[in-house]
Structure formats: C-alpha cells, structure tokens
Amino acid sequence: MSDAIVFLGVTTNLLELISFLLAVITVALTIRQIHWGWLFSIVSSGLYAAVFFDAKLYGDMGLQGMFILVSIWGWWQWWRGNSEDERLQVTSLSLRQKIFFMVLWGALFAALVVFLKRYTDTDVPYADGFLTAGSLVGQFLLSRKKLENWTIWIIVDVLYVGLYLYKNLQLTALLYAVFVVMAVMGLRSWSKACQQ
Template sequence: MFDWLNQTLSLAGLATTPLEILGFLTGAVCVYLNTQQNVLGWFFGIINAVLYAAVFWQVRLYADMGLQGYYFFTSIYGWWMWLYGGKNRQELPVTLTPRRLYGVFAAVFIAATVLWGYLLNRYTDASLSYMDSALTAASLIGQWMMARKYLENWLVWIAADVCYVGMYFYKDLHLTAVLYAVFLALAAMGYLQWRRALLRDAR
C-alpha cells in the first residue's frame, strides 16, 4: 500500500525517495518554527520522528532510528513545557543552562556513546556504530535542552549537525544530508534569535 514511499527518484540530481522528501519537509518546518519559539514546531516534530524512524531503519542506522522514538515523546513534552512550563504555568521563557547540568550532560554523552556503540557493534549489523551512537547521545541532550528552552541547545545542534551532514552523505542519504545542512544554518539562526530574546527579557 505504501510502496510508493520507497520508490527511488532523483531530485536536483540527488537520489532519494518520497519518504525521505516528506521527512525533509517536516523536519525543516519543525526546526524553523522552533527558532521562532512557535509551539507548532513540536507538532511537525512528531510527524518527522515517525517518518525518519522508517528512513533510518531501511539504512541500518539503528541508533538514529531509536532516537526518533525519543523525539516523538520529547516533542509532546516540549509542546507542554513551552505552553505551561513557566512560572504560574505560563509560557516558558528562554534561559541559560544551569551550570550543574554540564557534568550530567558530559556523563550521559560518554556513557551513551560507549554503551550504545558497543551493543550495536556487537549484536547488530549496524553501520557506523560509534559515530551514530555519539551523534544520537548529543541529540538526546540537545532535544531535552530545547524542550526546556535552554539557549545553549543550539550550540549542541550546531556541533551535531556538522557531523550529521558528513555521515548522511557517506550513507547516500543525500537529501537528508542537505536537510542537516539546512538544520545547521537554522541552528545558528536559532541561537542568535533566542539570545536576543533572552537579553530582551532580562531588561
């Protein structure tokens, strides 16, 4: 019934599928709306997570596939937090990441990369096990930071997106690589816009 979603086609000289195109579009809309602090970005994030879970399963990037489940549930959480996570259940403002969390983030990143990478490498036919796991761990952290509206989430995404572009080109997910180049530009824009909002609210 849905075989047409996986039919190979060429878009601007890049091999892709309708499924990947839909993932591209919903992902770009999601991140753009997030840079604008528009809560509807989380709605598109939910759709995007479902689409890309299927894309990554097909190319054996299992850590990235599992990450989409996390994106699905944190998108619901982020939607609620942005609307009601502020004082007196009001809209959540942009804030700086509490310093006490940096140690936690570092520990989570190292542990998740090593453990997940080992398990994928040892028990599955996963491709690029440790790189995929490291980028997955960074994405786990960045997504949670975004749901909490911590400004520095965009710095995490900038670093991750640079690496994702290279990995997806290597795996012949050319349109997805282009999408992550767009994400990279949007992350830089998001950082600047959220920083301005933080400075404005501090006045």
Template sequence: MNDTFTIFGLVDTTALELVSFALALCMVLLNIRQSPWAWLFSIISAATYAVVFYDSKIYGDMSLQFFFIAVSLWGWYQWLFGGTTHHGIQVSRMAPRSWLYSAAAWLVGFFAIAAFLRMFTDTDVPHIDAFLTAGSLVGQILLSRKKLENWYAWIVIDLIYIALYLHKNLYLTALLFAIFAVLAVVGLRAWAKSLREQEPQQ
C-alpha cells in the same frame, strides 16, 4: 514510498525521505520562532524518519526518533504550560552544573549506545551513530527546556551528521542537516536576542 528517484538530476531520494525533509525543515523554522507547533512537526517527522533510517541501517538514529516523539510531547507541554506560572517556559541559560551533567549524559549515552549497536545490530557505523544519537538526546532535552545552549549542541551535531548521511547515500537528508546547521546559528542568535529582551524584566 521507498522507490528511489532523482531530483533535478542531482540528488537521489525517496518520497518518504522528501516528506521527512519538508516536515523537519518546518519544525526547525518553528523552533526558531519559539512556536509550540514545532513539536507537532517534530512528532510527525520523527515517525517518518524512523522508517528512512531503518531502511539505511542507521539503527541508533532510528531508535532516536521514538525518543524524539516522547520528548516532543513533553516539550510541547513545557512550552505551553510549563514554568511556575504554568503559562509556558521562557528562554534561559544553563547553570554551570548543567554543563557537567549534559556532558556526562552524552558520554555515558555514547558508550551504552555504541555497545548495544555493536552487539545487536548489523550497522557499519556504530560509533559515530552512537555519538550523534547520544548528543541528539541531550540536545532535544535542552531544546524542550528552552535552554539557549541547545543550539550549540545542534550546530556540532548537524555538521557531523552531514558526513554520516553522505556516507549512507542519504543526500537529501545530508542537505537538510547542512540547512539545519545554518538555521541553528540563526536560532542561536534569535534566542539570544529574546533572552536579552526578557532579562531586564526578571
């Protein structure tokens, strides 16, 4: 599934990247709708993208996919059975202290991952890979807790990922993340509306 072919004479890709593209797109659409089934698509797309990124020597992103699988299992449980009533969590905002913790985790993750990539891999993009990997870790945790602000993180991350994937000739995945950036704005608006609707009931 790693043989390269061209779509419409415009984009070079592989069958595995194409499958991963479709699965990931379904995942984000389901996330916007707050469907727990999003986590199943997250698990499968993470597994296939791990292979795609390994072949492209984007090792931070490759490792990130295994974290996504683990967090997806946790997020699936949280969306279905989390919260004080165990009927699933609702959309909420981050507390001021959570912003500080998230920023600190992103920064520490960046330095740790960048150091690892420089020392133990042959990647040519250790710093941007580390920055985006650390940010994605934070974003995924916020998503699993249904924090509205996860969409802000994904907007920033998705836009930067476009440049990385273009650099790595993963044109279809670059297109996917351009779509992700747009969908993240849609998700932000949809979740903000959901939050406004539930706030009077709290």
C-alpha cells in the same frame, strides 16, 4: 514510497522527501518559539524512523522514537510553561548543568556503542552512538528552552552531514547542512531572548 525521485538535484524517495520538508518546518517554527513545531517534529520523526531503518542506522531509528516522546513532553512544556501564569522562557545553563550534560552525553554514547555493536549490524556504531547521544541531550535541552541546545545541534548536525553522505542519504545530508544554518540562526535568535 521507495521509488527513486530527484529533488534539488539529489536522488531520494518520497518518504525521505516528506520527512525532509516536515523537519525543515519543525526547525523554522522552533527558532520562532512556536509550539506547533513539536507536532511537525512528531510526524517527521515517525517518518524518519522508517528511512533510518532502511539505511541500517538503528541508533538514529531509535532516536526518532525518543524524539517523538520528547516532542510530546516538549510541546507540553512549551504550552504549559513553568507555572499557570508564566510561559517557558529561554534561559542558559549554569556551569554545573553544562558539565552534567556533557557527562550525560558521554555516558549515553558509551552505552549506545555497546548496544549497537552487540545487538545490531550497523557499520558505524561509534558515529551513530555519538550523534544519537548528542541528539538526545540537545532535544531535552530544546524542550526546556535552554540556549545551549543550539550549540549541541550545530556540532551534531555538522557531523551528521558526513555520516549521511557516507550512508548515501544525500537528501538527509542536505537537510542537516540546512539544519546547521538554521541552528546558527536559532542560537542568534534565542541569545537575544535569553533571560539567563
């Protein structure tokens, strides 16, 4: 699966291409609040773990494992809802919750940078750590249908485009550019559905 192929004018391999397509399906279903998106997330994350291992993006590789775990939990949350009679609804974070998640992002970033610098041979520990931490926070908020997840994804995805171009993962950079547009669409769609 590592043989080079060209897709949309970008050189890639079959593993990255399949991961790309599944990830687009994941986000499209998530924007529409369809719980099956979590299944596609699990498969895409598993495949992307191999892509990122090959690129020495260990934070992103580990993130895929976390995405799998959070996706299983998120699928359960979306399916089960808040109670047996009520499906999980889109809501917004309080100011206190926003501050908490910003501090959490910072703490995860610091811990990941230390880990990446000490235990891996990555050449981008700060970028990898910052974006991995933000992705963890965004994924958790997504699993709870919090509107602010889309804002985090917009920020993270824009920065990921640059990182993946730097690491010569052109198709994945294109994917994250598509994700930026889809995250804006998600923010608009979920804003209309938000029940504060």
